[in-house]
Amino acid sequence: MNEKLKLYCKIIGLPRLIIGGFTLVLCFMLPVLGLQTDMLLSQSITRIFMNMILVLAMVPSINSGIGMNYGLPLGIVCGLLGGALSLELGGTGGVGFLTAIFISLPLAALLGWGYGALLNKVKGSEGMIATYVGFSVVAFMDIVWLMAPFHNSAITWPMGNGLRNIVSVEGAYEKILDYFLLIKITENVEIPTGLILFSLFLCWPMWMFFRSRLGVRVCVGGENPVYAKAIGINVNRTRIIGMVISTCLGAVGIIVYAQSYGFYQFYNAPLMMAFSCAAAILIGGATVKKASISNVIVGTVLFQTLLTIALPIANEIMPEGNLSEIMRIIISNGVILYALTKAGDKK
Amino acid sequence: MQNIEKEYYGNKVLKGVSIELKAGEILAIIGENGAGKSTLMNVLFGMPEIHGTGGYKGKIIYRGKEVVIKSPHHAMELGIGMVHQEFMLLPNFTITENIKLNREITKTNIISAVGGKRLELLDLKTMGKQAREALDKVGLGVGEWTVVEGMPVGYMQFVEIAREIDKKGIQVIVFDEPTAVLTESESQRLLAVMKKIAAEGVGIIFISHKLDEVIEVADKIMVMRDGEQITTLEGKRASAMQLAELMVGRGIDSSQIAEKRNFDNAENILQLKNFKVDMPGEKVRGIDLNIKKGEIVGFAGLAGYGKLGIANGIMGLHPASGEMIFEGKVMKLNDTMSILKHHIAFVSEDRKGVGLVLNNSIENNITVPAMQVYKKYLKKVLFFSQIDRKSISRQAERMVKELNIKCTGTKQKVGALSGGNQQKVCIAAALALEPDLLLVSEPTRGIDIGAKQIVLDYLKRLNREKGMTVIITSSELKELRSICDRIVVVTQGKIAGELKPDAPDGDFGMLMSGVTKREEGERNE
Known part of the structure; x- marks a missing residue:
C-alpha cells in the first residue's frame, strides 16, 4: 500500500502535489471567508480554457529544443492585429471571429518562420533573445496601433488617431465560444461548453502531430541535436517548424482569450503574457526540454484555478491596496523561478 | 616514483609502475593511447582528478625525500614543470607576460610601502630581460614583447618550454608529446633544446609516440602497455622495431x-x-x-x-x-x-552524445532512425500517418532478445542501461536501417x-x-x-x-x- 502511494506520488510529482494541495486548501477557505464559492469556481473553468491555447503554444517550442517561447507576444500581436482588422471590417458573430483568425494565421506563420530563423543563429541563449524579441515587438506594435489608419470609431480613440487601449468585442463576437452550447447549472455556475470544446479541439491535433513522423522528428531534434543530425534530420528546419506552430497558436490563443474576456487589450498588455503561460506549463510538469499535452491541461487547471481563487482570498485577508495584481506577479514569476531551478538539476 | 597504482572506479589503470629519473637524464615513456602514461603524469602533478577519485597507492621520492604532491601548484613549488600537448598560453598576452604569469617580478613604490606587497608594480624591465634569457636558451629569436596570438604553433611550443626553464629551481620537466604539432625541422630543434636543458642538470620525462625521436634523445626508454610497465631499455641500444613490438604486442595467439x-x-x-x-x-x-x-x-x-x-x-x-x-x-x-x-548505417564512437537519446526509451532509440529515413513503423489514422506503437514494440522486443540487451523492458530509458547494453541499442538502431x-x-x-x-x-x-x-x-x-x-x-x-x-x-x-x-x-x- 505504502509502495503504491509512493509510486503515485512519483508519477504526479512533488510540485504538483504541493500546488494542488495549496489550491485545495484555498478552495476550502472560500466558504469560510464568505466568498461566492460557486461563482469563483465557475470563473476558474472559464479562465482555464481561455488560457489553454496560449499555454499549448509553449509545447512545440519546448519540444523543438528552443525552450520556453518567451517571444510569445509575437504571436499575440499577430492575433491582436487580426482581431483589430476584423473589427475594423465590421465583422460580427462567427464570421468576425473566423476573419480574425484567418487574417492573423498567415501573418503569424510568416513572423514565426523569421523568428525561428533568428533563434537558430543564437543557439544556447534562446531564452534571453526570445524575451527581448517579445519586448521589442510589443514596443514596435505600440507605434503601429497608434499610426495605423483604423477608421472604425468603435475601436479608435474618440479624439486623434490610433486604437484605444482596450477595445470591446461586445456586439461583435463577445463570448461567441462561451455561449455555444452553454450549460447553465445555477445562477452563478455556467459551463462554457463551446470554449472547452474549441480548446480541447486544438489540443487534439497537437497531440496527433507529436505522434506523426514529422512530430517525432521535431522532438528528436530538440532532445539531441547531434543525434538528430546523425540520422539525417535538419535541426534548423525542425526548430523553425516548432516556432511557426507556436506563434500561430499564440495568435489563435489571444483571439479566443479576447472573445471570452470581452476585450482586446492593445499596447503593453501582451508584454508579460508569455510568463504566466510558461509558469502554467512548468507547473503542469513540463521541463525546459520536454512537454506534453497532459502537462498543458494539468498545468493550466492548477495555475488558473490558483490565480482565480487566490486573489479574492488575498484581497479579503489584506484588503488594502491593489494587492491582487502584485500577488499575480509574485505567484507567476515565483513559479517560473522554481520550475526553472528544478529543470536545472535534472541534468 | 615507486609502485604507483591507480584505480578509477574499480578499473585499474596503473598496475604498479616504478620509474627512476636522475638529474640530467632523459627518460622516455612510450605506449599506446590508454596505456596509462597521462595518468602516471597526473599522479606526479597531483592533479585534482587523482585526489578526487580516491588518490593513488605507492610512493613518490623526490630528491631523497618522500613527498605527497597535493596539487599542480605544489608540484611547481617543488620544481617540477610540464610542457603540455595543448598549449597553455594566454593568446592575448605577450610572450614575457606568459612566461612570467603568476611569477611576476615586482618593485616597491610609495603606495606599496604603505599597503604591502600586493600593491607593488610590475618590474617590466627585469621581466623582459629574464624572458629574453629563457628564450635565448631555447633558441627562439622572436621579440619578448610579441603577442602570443597569431604566432606559428612551433613558436608557442618553445615559449612553453621557455616558461618552464625560466622557473627558478626547476628540477624536472615533463614533455607531453611536444612534437605532435611540430614540423620535422622544428622537432629536430626541440630535441636539441631538450638535450641542452638536460645537460644543465635538469631531469626530463619525454612522452611521445614517435619512436625514432625517442631513440635519438632518450637515455632510458620505458614501455607501458595497459597500465603495466613492460620494460625499461637503454636508449642507445633500442631499435624502432623492438620498441614497436613491445608497445603493441599483446601476445595475440x-x-x-x-x-x-x-x-x-x-x-x-x-x-x-x-x-x-x-x-x-x-x-x-x-x-x-x-x-x-x-x-x-x-x-x-x-x-x-x-x-x-x-x-x-x-x-x-x-x-x-x-x-x-x-x-x-x-x-x-x-x-x-x-x-x-x-x-549505409553508422554506429558512432560517441555513444552518449551522437548515438543515443539517453532520456528516451529503448524502443524509440531503436526505431526512430528507421522511421525517419524509411518511414517505417507508421500507420494511417484517418488522413494522418501516426506512429505505430505496436510494430515499434515488436521490433524492439525482437532486437532485445536477439542482442540479449539486459533491461527491465523496452520502455526503459536508455540512459539507465550499462555501457555494453547501450552499445547494443546503438547497433540495434543501425540494424533497423537494414x-x-x-x-x-x-x-x-x-x-x-x-x-x-x-x-x-x-x-x-x-x-x-x-x-x-x-x-x-x-x-x-x-x-x-x-x-x-x-x-x-x-x-x-x-x-x-x-x-x-x-x-x-x-x-x-x-x-x-x-x-x-x-x-x-x-x-x-
Missing part, C-alpha cells in the same frame, strides 16, 4: 586471429578517392581506399590521427570533400539523409569484457550470415585482428599501410608510430 578469406575477385562496394574530412582533432587528409563487398575492414591508428574522421566523413557528420562511390554510384557528400537512404554497409566506430569503448565479446561476435555473424559489409574503427588492435579481413592503419590523416590480421606485432607498431615511410622507402631502394 593465432587461434584468435580471424580466418583468412579471399576478396580479390569481389566487387567494390565503396570507393573513396582523395577523401578529406575536416573533423576537429581527427582530420583526414586525403585517402584512397576500396572496400570490397562482404569484407570486414578495420581502421586502426592512434587517437587524433584521423581514423575516426573517416566514418564520420562518410556519414556527412563533419564536412568532407573528395569523391565517394557506393555500389557504383557517386554519392552526394555531406548529406546524411541521402547516405542513410542508400543503406544496412548493406555498416560503419562501427569504437564498438567496445567503455564496455565490459563479456559485452565486448558479444558485440564483436554479433558483428561477425552479421557479416557471415547476412553478407553485410562492415567497417570497424577501433583503438583496440587485438579486437580488429580477431574479426577483420584486413586492417588499414591511419596516421596523420593518411593511410600508412594495410596489413592482414596475421601480420607480426612489430609491423603494426611501426605503422602506427609512423616510422615506416622513411624506412620502407629505404628498403625499396
Whole structure:
C-alpha cells in the first residue's frame, strides 16, 4: 500500500502535489471567508480554457529544443492585429471571429518562420533573445496601433488617431465560444461548453502531430541535436517548424482569450503574457526540454484555478491596496523561478 | 616514483609502475593511447582528478625525500614543470607576460610601502630581460614583447618550454608529446633544446609516440602497455622495431586471429578517392581506399590521427570533400539523409552524445532512425500517418532478445542501461536501417569484457550470415585482428599501410608510430 502511494506520488510529482494541495486548501477557505464559492469556481473553468491555447503554444517550442517561447507576444500581436482588422471590417458573430483568425494565421506563420530563423543563429541563449524579441515587438506594435489608419470609431480613440487601449468585442463576437452550447447549472455556475470544446479541439491535433513522423522528428531534434543530425534530420528546419506552430497558436490563443474576456487589450498588455503561460506549463510538469499535452491541461487547471481563487482570498485577508495584481506577479514569476531551478538539476 | 597504482572506479589503470629519473637524464615513456602514461603524469602533478577519485597507492621520492604532491601548484613549488600537448598560453598576452604569469617580478613604490606587497608594480624591465634569457636558451629569436596570438604553433611550443626553464629551481620537466604539432625541422630543434636543458642538470620525462625521436634523445626508454610497465631499455641500444613490438604486442595467439578469406575477385562496394574530412582533432587528409563487398575492414591508428574522421566523413557528420562511390554510384557528400537512404548505417564512437537519446526509451532509440529515413513503423489514422506503437514494440522486443540487451523492458530509458547494453541499442538502431554497409566506430569503448565479446561476435555473424559489409574503427588492435579481413592503419590523416590480421606485432607498431615511410622507402631502394 505504502509502495503504491509512493509510486503515485512519483508519477504526479512533488510540485504538483504541493500546488494542488495549496489550491485545495484555498478552495476550502472560500466558504469560510464568505466568498461566492460557486461563482469563483465557475470563473476558474472559464479562465482555464481561455488560457489553454496560449499555454499549448509553449509545447512545440519546448519540444523543438528552443525552450520556453518567451517571444510569445509575437504571436499575440499577430492575433491582436487580426482581431483589430476584423473589427475594423465590421465583422460580427462567427464570421468576425473566423476573419480574425484567418487574417492573423498567415501573418503569424510568416513572423514565426523569421523568428525561428533568428533563434537558430543564437543557439544556447534562446531564452534571453526570445524575451527581448517579445519586448521589442510589443514596443514596435505600440507605434503601429497608434499610426495605423483604423477608421472604425468603435475601436479608435474618440479624439486623434490610433486604437484605444482596450477595445470591446461586445456586439461583435463577445463570448461567441462561451455561449455555444452553454450549460447553465445555477445562477452563478455556467459551463462554457463551446470554449472547452474549441480548446480541447486544438489540443487534439497537437497531440496527433507529436505522434506523426514529422512530430517525432521535431522532438528528436530538440532532445539531441547531434543525434538528430546523425540520422539525417535538419535541426534548423525542425526548430523553425516548432516556432511557426507556436506563434500561430499564440495568435489563435489571444483571439479566443479576447472573445471570452470581452476585450482586446492593445499596447503593453501582451508584454508579460508569455510568463504566466510558461509558469502554467512548468507547473503542469513540463521541463525546459520536454512537454506534453497532459502537462498543458494539468498545468493550466492548477495555475488558473490558483490565480482565480487566490486573489479574492488575498484581497479579503489584506484588503488594502491593489494587492491582487502584485500577488499575480509574485505567484507567476515565483513559479517560473522554481520550475526553472528544478529543470536545472535534472541534468 | 615507486609502485604507483591507480584505480578509477574499480578499473585499474596503473598496475604498479616504478620509474627512476636522475638529474640530467632523459627518460622516455612510450605506449599506446590508454596505456596509462597521462595518468602516471597526473599522479606526479597531483592533479585534482587523482585526489578526487580516491588518490593513488605507492610512493613518490623526490630528491631523497618522500613527498605527497597535493596539487599542480605544489608540484611547481617543488620544481617540477610540464610542457603540455595543448598549449597553455594566454593568446592575448605577450610572450614575457606568459612566461612570467603568476611569477611576476615586482618593485616597491610609495603606495606599496604603505599597503604591502600586493600593491607593488610590475618590474617590466627585469621581466623582459629574464624572458629574453629563457628564450635565448631555447633558441627562439622572436621579440619578448610579441603577442602570443597569431604566432606559428612551433613558436608557442618553445615559449612553453621557455616558461618552464625560466622557473627558478626547476628540477624536472615533463614533455607531453611536444612534437605532435611540430614540423620535422622544428622537432629536430626541440630535441636539441631538450638535450641542452638536460645537460644543465635538469631531469626530463619525454612522452611521445614517435619512436625514432625517442631513440635519438632518450637515455632510458620505458614501455607501458595497459597500465603495466613492460620494460625499461637503454636508449642507445633500442631499435624502432623492438620498441614497436613491445608497445603493441599483446601476445595475440593465432587461434584468435580471424580466418583468412579471399576478396580479390569481389566487387567494390565503396570507393573513396582523395577523401578529406575536416573533423576537429581527427582530420583526414586525403585517402584512397576500396572496400570490397562482404569484407570486414578495420581502421586502426592512434587517437587524433584521423581514423575516426573517416566514418564520420562518410556519414556527412563533419564536412568532407573528395569523391565517394557506393555500389557504383557517386554519392552526394555531406548529406546524411541521402547516405542513410542508400543503406549505409553508422554506429558512432560517441555513444552518449551522437548515438543515443539517453532520456528516451529503448524502443524509440531503436526505431526512430528507421522511421525517419524509411518511414517505417507508421500507420494511417484517418488522413494522418501516426506512429505505430505496436510494430515499434515488436521490433524492439525482437532486437532485445536477439542482442540479449539486459533491461527491465523496452520502455526503459536508455540512459539507465550499462555501457555494453547501450552499445547494443546503438547497433540495434543501425540494424533497423537494414544496412548493406555498416560503419562501427569504437564498438567496445567503455564496455565490459563479456559485452565486448558479444558485440564483436554479433558483428561477425552479421557479416557471415547476412553478407553485410562492415567497417570497424577501433583503438583496440587485438579486437580488429580477431574479426577483420584486413586492417588499414591511419596516421596523420593518411593511410600508412594495410596489413592482414596475421601480420607480426612489430609491423603494426611501426605503422602506427609512423616510422615506416622513411624506412620502407629505404628498403625499396
